[in-house]
Amino acid sequence: MALTGAGISAESGIPTFRGTDGIWNKLKPEELADFGAFLRNPELVSEWYKHRRQVTRVAKPNGAHLALVEMATLFPIFAVITQNIDNLHERAGSETVIELHGNIERNYCLGCGKRYDGEEFDKNGSFKCNECGGLIRPDIVWFGEMLPTDQWNAAEAAASEADIMFVVGTSAVVYPAANLPMTVKRNSGKIVEINTEETPLSEFADVSIQGPASEVLSEIVNGIKEFRRDAKK
Ligand code: NAD
Ligand code: ZN
Numbered sequence: 001m002a003l004t005g006a007g008i009s010a011e012s013g014i015p016t017f018r019g020t021d022g023i024w025n026k027l028k029p030e031e032l033a034d035f036g037a038f039l040r041n042p043e044l045v046s047e048w049y050k051h052r053r054q055v056t057r058v059a060k061p062n063g064a065h066l067a068l069v070e071m072a073t074l075f076p077i078f079a080v081i082t083q084n085i086d087n088l089h090e091r092a093g094s095e096t097v098i099e100l101h102g103n104i105e106r107n108y109c110l111g112c113g114k115r116y117d118g119e120e121f122d123k124n125g126s127f128k129c130n131e132c133g134g135l136i137r138p139d140i141v142w143f144g145e146m147l148p149t150d151q152w153n154a155a156e157a158a159a160s161e162a163d164i165m166f167v168v169g170t171s172a173v174v175y176p177a178a179n180l181p182m183t184v185k186r187n188s189g190k191i192v193e194i195n196t197e198e199t200p201l202s203e204f205a206d207v208s209i210q211g212p213a214s215e216v217l218s219e220i221v222n223g224i225k226e227f228r229r230d231a232k233k
Helices: 006-012 035-040 042-058 063-074 088-092 118-124 149-161 177-186 213-232
Strands: 002-004 080-082 097-099 102-109 115-117 136-140 164-168 190-195 207-210
Touching: 002 063, 002 177, 006 063, 006 088, 006 213, 035 042, 042 102, 042 118, 063 088, 063 164, 063 213, 080 149, 097 149, 102 118, 115 118, 149 177, 164 177, 164 213, 177 190, 190 213
Parallel strands: 002 080, 002 164, 080 097, 164 190, 190 207
Antiparallel strands: 102 115, 102 136
């Protein structure tokens, strides 16, 4: 399995949260990614997510997303668990994607529950529901909110059975997602971390590789294929 974070999409041109070039160095999260903030200023928060959808839509899945699609063909079971909301694993073609923090292409009305896909919502031009006038919010997990139970349970189940977990481009500090590598270890699985920087997980990982996700993951996929070819000889 793979656990991915904002770093896997950095090479697609989507800014990460933390790290030197992170969004939070420029904007205050509590003014945007929080339910209270949304209620205080729905227009601003809606505009921000509309902007983020524009950024993620023009972005293309990079070599790291594609390497994980290929990785899934090399193992009988392979799950991608992501903290990202950018839809890039799905667009790359990964089949089993567990989304811990939702997806900005999905939105729903707080009043009547009507669902709006991102494009329909952006064309609509208003942050209010055309059925009931309620506020439409993105189906993502904001600060202080619960993770979707079904996705979390699926993630924990995958982690407790995993032989190996690739932890890719995550600063590994956002809980409860940061607990998943511990679950893997508790059940005798191995952790391979791939990140451009050292993280709190580095010491704890069985292998920690520093480098851009696209390069490192492509090399790992090629390495597995080569190893299997040699084993057949
Ligand atoms: P983070 O921003 O906290 O950390 C990103 C990590 O990626 C850092 O450790 C950084 O060193 C690493 N990194 C940067 N470029 C890399 C590269 N090319 N290859 C490998 N690693 C690289 O991200 P996080 O841990 O996912 O933080 C959690 C929160 O950020 C999540 O809630 C997520 O929803 C949100 N987020 C999502 C997106 C997105 O959907 N693309 C973007 C920004 C933030
Ligand atoms: Zn409504």
